[in-house]
Amino acid sequence: MAIRPPIPDAADPAAPAGGPSREALLALYRKLLTVRRAEERLGTLFSDGEVPGFIHLSIGQEAVSVGIMSALGDADTIASTHRGHGHAIAKGMPLEGFFSELLARDEGLCRGRGGSMHVADMSVGMLGANGIVGAGLSIALGSALAHKTLGRDACAVAFFGDGALAEGLVHECMNLAALWKLPLLFVCENNGWGEFLPTSKQLSFRLADLAATYGIAHRLVDGNDVVAVAAAAEAVVPGIRAGSGPAVLECMTTRVRGHFEGDAQKYRDPDEIEALAARDPLRISAERLAGMGSNDADLSLAAEEVEAAVETALTVARSGRAPDFAAALADVYTGAA
Amino acid sequence: MTELRYIRAVNMALADAMEADPTVVLIGEDVSEAGGAFGASRGLRERFGEARVLDTPISEGAIAGMAVGAAMSGLRPVLEIMFMDFTTLVMDAMVNQAAKARFMFGGQASVPMVLRTPHGGGLGAGPQHSQCLEAWFAHVPGLKVVCPSDPASAYGLLRAAIDDPDPVVVIENKALYAMKADVEGTPPVLPIGKAVIRRAGTDATVVAYGAAVRTAIAAADTLAERGVSVEVLDLLSLQPWDEAAVLASLSRTHRLVIVHEAVEAFGIGAEIAARMAQIGFDELDGPIMRVGAPFMPVPFSKGLEDAYLPSAAGVVRAIEKTME
Incomplete structure (x- = not known):
């Protein structure tokens, strides 16, 4: 019988009342929509056999990526997860380079050598999605050390899921970040599932208690409300950059799709999945926008523009070249080519 | 001609590399206050400050991953793992992250880090403090592996490894640390890949x-x-x-x-x-x-x-x- 995870907690009570302007929120909405449309398109491309390998979609979790990134600049760095499309796009990875990579083209930002689980764009501080659960925490830890040592006004962000919390590396990294007061923001995307098993069957502790053990401030955030996520990030990022030490944002969110595309999710109660629609990050933002006076035309225009951008990028990607084997072989080491 | 001990050559190479490049940092267990379990980094904290000679907790997995992330973000970390046997705990960082970053990110990133570690027996250190595991690392595309045999090569290869844009594993045999040899001035930097x-x-x-x-x-x-x-x-x-x-x-x-x-x-x-x-x-x-x-x-x-x-x-x- 399918197991139902606990309903994620609602909005962060500490979120400031101010919030973004209508224009700012509309911009965030467009980014949410960009991630959503890009991933929905990937889903169909995958089932059509155009995208090889394994892909893990973050549909339902877009507000975490977009909200956190709204508080970051190009100098800030992020380390991502296997479910990293949203992180890459929200951090500024161009859609053409993104789709070209997912379609295994030479024009992909990783030249068709990484694919979905390794999308990266160093030029915008996106240090890579990662196929190893929890590994991104230590990459971000090192990036934070570099920011501090080189005196940069920047922070590093480690994204990880609740499934990673059972990895020993989480303990090592939180201890070190707190001990050395590194400019590191830990962002847990708690979607209630670690692969095919609910969090309740994987963890005997709460992240809030773990963070407290290291003396790291922890904040529970409604991860499906981009305004709440952005506010939480804006509340902690300047202090982290200024040297106050790490913080943890635990973003309660929803994994709508399977662990990977093609996962029929037989282990999940269909009612649970259906109920997620009420917490759809796009719906929550659209309702907020409506409350601020936006009309359907605003949202439709955004949808059309996003749709066009995604399709244009996909067209470019489809026309790309296949990667050259000799060039790849010559590029294992620097300067060997 | 002056007499140079192997461990002193390692120390000199670290000091000269840190002097030449302010982005070189040393990371490891007991490398700073204690100057390294075998004395490789003795005096370097006093000379370059604790921000560049970092004593870490006993967290090999995290400090190796940290070295990778730091190398991707502008530093040249030299990581010391006290015994090669403990490199079992750094394998994800070295094999899945450091070795592959350049390739799998399409040449966008390089990981200019060094993993220094001693192997070898002869000291009665037993099954978990004596192993020679270099073949594991040599089997991984993206890593370089060097193993100096005397004080001059200990200096020359470590300098080359720190200068290298790719991750290099430098393996020193513990039994050689006390080895002495006569050298003339500072030994030359040696090219990686030459016998x-x-x-x-x-x-x-x-x-x-x-x-x-x-x-x-x-x-x-x-x-x-x-x-x-x-x-x-x-x-x-x-x-x-x-x-x-x-x-x-x-x-x-x-x-x-x-x-x-x-x-x-x-x-x-x-x-x-x-x-x-x-x-x-x-x-x-x-x-x-x-x-x-x-x-x-x-x-x-x-x-x-x-x-x-x-x-x-x-x-x-x-x-x-x-x-x-």
Whole structure:
């Protein structure tokens, strides 16, 4: 019988009342929509056999990526997860380079050598999605050390899921970040599932208690409300950059799709999945926008523009070249080519 | 000429690299206040400050991943893992992250980090503080592996490793730390991937690296007394290894013996033997011989460990066998 995870907690009570302007929120909405449309398109491309390998979609979790990134600049760095499309796009990875990579083209930002689980764009501080659960925490830890040592006004962000919390590396990294007061923001995307098993069957502790053990401030955030996520990030990022030490944002969110595309999710109660629609990050933002006076035309225009951008990028990607084997072989080491 | 100890050469290389490049930082357990478990970083905290010589908690996995992330973000970290046996705990960072970042990100990133670690037995340190695991790292595309055999190469290879844009594993044999040699001024930076002839000879080639070079030279001395001229080739680099130098020596002597302290089975010697059997087959006048440790953990008792470690007598027997 399918197991139902606990309903994620609602909005962060500490979120400031101010919030973004209508224009700012509309911009965030467009980014949410960009991630959503890009991933929905990937889903169909995958089932059509155009995208090889394994892909893990973050549909339902877009507000975490977009909200956190709204508080970051190009100098800030992020380390991502296997479910990293949203992180890459929200951090500024161009859609053409993104789709070209997912379609295994030479024009992909990783030249068709990484694919979905390794999308990266160093030029915008996106240090890579990662196929190893929890590994991104230590990459971000090192990036934070570099920011501090080189005196940069920047922070590093480690994204990880609740499934990673059972990895020993989480303990090592939180201890070190707190001990050395590194400019590191830990962002847990708690979607209630670690692969095919609910969090309740994987963890005997709460992240809030773990963070407290290291003396790291922890904040529970409604991860499906981009305004709440952005506010939480804006509340902690300047202090982290200024040297106050790490913080943890635990973003309660929803994994709508399977662990990977093609996962029929037989282990999940269909009612649970259906109920997620009420917490759809796009719906929550659209309702907020409506409350601020936006009309359907605003949202439709955004949808059309996003749709066009995604399709244009996909067209470019489809026309790309296949990667050259000799060039790849010559590029294992620097300067060997 | 001045006398230089191996461990002091490592210390000098670290200091000179830190002096030359402010992005070089040292990371590891007890590298700062204590100056390193074997004294490799002694005095460097006082000279360069604690922000560049970082004592870490006992968290090998995290500090190795941290070195990777730091290297991707503008630093040149030199990570010390106190015993090579503990590198089992850094494998994800080295194998899945450091080794692959450049390739899998399409050349966007490089990981200019160094992992320094001592291997080798002979100190009664037992099964978990004595292993030679270099073949594991040499098997991973994206990593470079070097193994200096004396004070000058300890300096020259470590400087090269720190300057290198890719991740390099520098393996030092603990038994060599006290080794002394006369050097003139600062030893030169050595190119990664080049072997050197330590002793010229005409009748057989012995390829060795690290502490096994001494063993090979001792065997060559013994055989010289019997009128057999043995060439000793010191690999210095294991990945990439100097295939051309090995083939050239084999082409002169027509006999090949490979010696290492690591377990013989599936070791560096197996790769060299296989390659030379392919590309040097016509040059061979005898079987390619390997001398390495037996297929067992490194034992603690002195008697057992003495029998375990490859000896000059064993190398002599292997040379005699291939010359039969």
